[in-house]
Amino acid sequence: MSFLQKYGPWAIITGASSGIGEEYAKQLAPLGFNLILVARRAERLALLAKKLEADYNINCQFIECDLSADGFENTIISATKDLDVRLLINNAGMNIEGDFYRGGLERNLQMTKLNMIAPFILSYHFAKKMAENGGGGIIFTGSISSFKGLPYLTHYAATKAYVLQLAEGMNYEFKDRNVDILCLCPGFTITEMTKGLKKNWMTMEVGPVVKEALEGLGKQSVVIPGFVNKAMIGIEKHFLTRQATTNLNGNLMKKMLPGARKKK
Template sequence: MPTALITGASGGIGAAFAAELAERQHNLILVARSEAKLQQLAARLQQEFNILVEIIVQDLSAPGAGTAVFEAVVKKGWTVDLLVNNAGFGDYGVFADRPLEKQLTMVQLNIVALVELSHLFLQGMRHRKSGSIINVASIAAFQPMPYLSMYAATKAFVLSFSQSLWAENKDLGIRVLCLCPGPTESGFFKVAEFPTSLASSSGQKLLPAEEVVRDALKALDKNESNVVTGGFLNQIIVNMPRLMPRELLVNSVEKLFRGKGE
């Protein structure tokens, strides 16, 4: 029975990955900060699908957290066949006005922990010549996004990094996928302090996390390097940078995401 490790597993896309993979008879290692939520999810999935579920309570925004998770897995004797780097968050507002500590924490979680975990677990996959990694980015990865500047920049890194890993490892039987969802039912907007007025006026329907996960796993089965979920509108959004001059695109996004009173 294969084993999947999922970060940010206590809710949203992470919890949806856990449920879908449990149904597909994967043993699970669930990583997040909330012990209570992880225990509740683990108990439910173990009972419903008769699988093994291990939880690791870890704040991945802490320096060295990825190594701590890896060492905990090695100590327990688990082999990770699928790594899902899902943990991450965003922050809305003018960059210069937002807390610097929050921006640096975002880099630590969205980039550093993801790189750390990918590097550590990929070595074993290359040795075995098997394994898969799913790195969760966003449609924000495809263009600069004023007022979500750091978030978009970190996700652009994830997209570029993941596609490079895909090319480096595909001939070894290792699959690497960058998942780029559009607006999804999760706690993202609340954590990012995204204005309710902007979220409601965008006209985009929030996609169920379960649908995002199913699309991701289909793309992984096809060994695609990236997948954009959420329908035709999101396909237009991610291809806009190819069609519009850079400055025109960024100015248009700035007007779209500018909050009232800016």
């Protein structure tokens, strides 16, 4: 059975207006998937949808939606009610770097809604539909920070730990309902989120990151893309205590984010 037969005909991708989400759209369209692109920047979604429809003879729709807004799911559920969605890519996310109080309470709460609540609600809805319709797949975007306490990205890492555990537990529970669930845990990837970050031995482009996720769906519950990221998490897991891992990463973050202690 092909990837499209197993997880098509429709895929919904959150955070499809840039970065990793846009790349999912660009890799799924040539496989013949019909796509529903979700984000706030409607003009970008409209342009991408138009291009993918023209290039690949697929049906590509978009939904302008703030996934951190209360009741966002009503928009998505009603727009997709007649579509056979078998692949959900829970990818939209935001981060807040620096001192624990940076961003203030409101922005931090917005991050919990976007990074945790929205993927939970969408999975809750679509996993059930997929199971009833014979199967499907869900990919969450975690991070290598899902595996550890990460100072100066403290709250972000905690939100990413949540999706990793959600994905692993759901993958086990939904196996016998024919729904495959995976958490992609990228390291530094060149996107708008990491703007200013120069390419180096630790960074990856979006193409190979997304390719590994799609290849892993149905085979693994967690994908850490790239050799460097796999090695880093492997070393931390097998050779360091959790406390030593956090200390090491805290010292690194202080060097990488010189303004790390500033509250803004």
